[in-house]
Amino acid sequence: MQQILQFGKRTIPFSVQESSNRKTLSISVEDGQVMVTIPTGTEEKTYRQILHKKAPWVLKQLAEFEEMSTATRRILQFRSGEKLPYLGRYYRLKVQQEKIVAPKFRFFKGQFEASLPEQVSTAEHRDHLYPLYRDWIIQKGKTFADKRITRFTQRLGEVPSNLTIRSMEKRWGSCTRNRHILLNWHIFLAPVSMVDYVLAHELAHLKEMNHTPEYWNTLRMLLPDYEERKEWLRINGSQLYV
Structure with missing residues (x-):
């Protein structure tokens, strides 16, 4: 209401x-x-x-x-030589244009590599490669989060019904009434400590859905320095929307 x-x-x-x-x-x-x-x-x-x-x-x-x-955002153009973030680190992007029909994108030997059809202009690189980069982050982020989450669920004594990585406009994450954890894919561009913060923040809702004193005590048990991490995300969060 x-x-x-x-x-x-x-x-x-x-x-x-x-x-x-x-x-x-x-x-x-x-x-x-x-x-x-x-x-x-x-x-x-x-x-x-x-x-x-x-x-x-x-x-x-x-x-x-x-x-x-x-806050001012840094918009990636996905041009060769540019650096793309993942888990707080930046990796160089190498773009080649070839006689192919569809764009290709991968991470290989410490850098991102992309292939584009010959007719694609430099101004169109982002249109073709951003979706592939996003999908790569979602896939790798899911694997990373599934492994990372156990450090919290063991202490919490609760497990989510599911964990999904997806695009979210105004949230870093959420926990539904049916115990489904949703994470914003952009958080996987931040350092691991920020991924841990959002994971812990949403997992604490398995104990208490609302932000009561009991909720904050649960979050503090999982992450004693959660306030520092929350402040980092408040200041730097917009920079993750590349």
């Missing part, structure tokens, strides 16, 4: 979600969206008063998200 709170000259859109399992109200800001989770039966006047009191904190979280979203 979408609502609006007026705080001075600022308008704060927010959603309300009722939960019969909750005894207290919680407010979370994720990917520029404000969610108020309330115990079933909570009066509108009550949760609006609490949200109004927390408005300065909410606005700060929204401003930080906006800062990350609008």
Whole structure:
């Protein structure tokens, strides 16, 4: 249920979600969206008063998200000699144009290699190679995450029903009600420590779906320095959208 709170000259859109399992109200800001989770039966006047009191904190979280979203991005052109990121490292791209029908893309001996049809212009390199690069990252990222996840599930005592890597516009990851973990493929361009952070962040939701004190305690148990990693991603996250 979408609502609006007026705080001075600022308008704060927010959603309300009722939960019969909750005894207290919680407010979370994720990917520029404000969610108020309330115990079933909570009066509108009550949760609006609490949200109004927390408005300065909410606005700060929204401003930080906006800062990350609008930061200058480095757009790859996929030209020969350019370097492409994977797991925090950069690997040189070698492009050759040949008498072929379809583009080819692979990682071989420490560098990316691509072949393009002879008629493809330099300006069209990105159109042809970006999808192949994305698919390569998704494939390799899935294998990497499947191996990496065990270090957390063993301590957590919980396992997800599935793990999928895909394109996500506004999230680094999510955990569904049926325990399905989804990860944004761009996170695999970041250092391994950031992949671990997003994995742990979503896995902690297997214990607690909302960002309650219990949730943050669970995440801290998995990653004692999660706040530092979260801050790195806030500042540098937009640079991963290449």
